[in-house]
Amino acid sequence: MKNSKVTAAALYEGTFSVGVDYKFNKIERNSQPHKGSLKLSINPFLIKNGARNILFDAGLGDLLGDGTSINRLISNLQEQSISEYEVTDIFISHLHLDHFAGIAHRENGYWELTFPSAEIYVSENGWKQLSSIIEKEGEDAADFYHFIDSKANLNFLNDESEPIPNVRVKKSGGHSEHHQVLFFDNGRQKYMMAGDVIGRKIAINRNFIAKFDFDPQKSKAIRDDLKLMAYQNKYTIMAYHETDHPMFILSDYSEREGYTIKPVAG
């Protein structure tokens, strides 16, 4: 019988020190970030579901850092026995460049799609809004946007939808105005990718309002709801910016200690 088990993996691209200039400077996994900078790792997630190879967010590409390229992501896929041509569907939680610049690259000196066969799913309003502000991100970012806009197989999503079997996308707002939460659920295996609403493990048990959020209060409220839902329904949380064990479940809860975080392999 064909093995139809779903597998999921984090495609770790590296750890970065990110300053107010939004430049991603590569650092060692265990290093501290530079002064006044934030330590962020990057993990697109691959879910293999039968004939579909699905990505939840798409990595940095070569747009945001010195010496970053698409090669790490492609070799990570090879380790999972697939090529970039076999990626069928890419869901983008929100349209900050560190979450989706990997869908195109300039390895050969001009823009090319990294995953030429993939359908790409983005927030419709988010995509429209980005067109009006992308020039501010610089010429390269604007070129990237217009290239994607004309050449990629873009699919536009609104408040809540299930564009392919087992994948549900729900608009949350919070971190960005049109931020979306991505869910995979086939009745047996459940994954939740909440973009930068739950970007790191520290978001689980620390009560905080993040000043970099578009709507910090709302982001906190959504985060609390999602944590409870993940705990009650046994979702594996996929944390895009986590450095170690970016996939985990919330296995227990106590008033005093909060949630128990248990790493999941992948």
Ligand SMILES: [Zn+2]
């Ligand atoms: Zn981010």
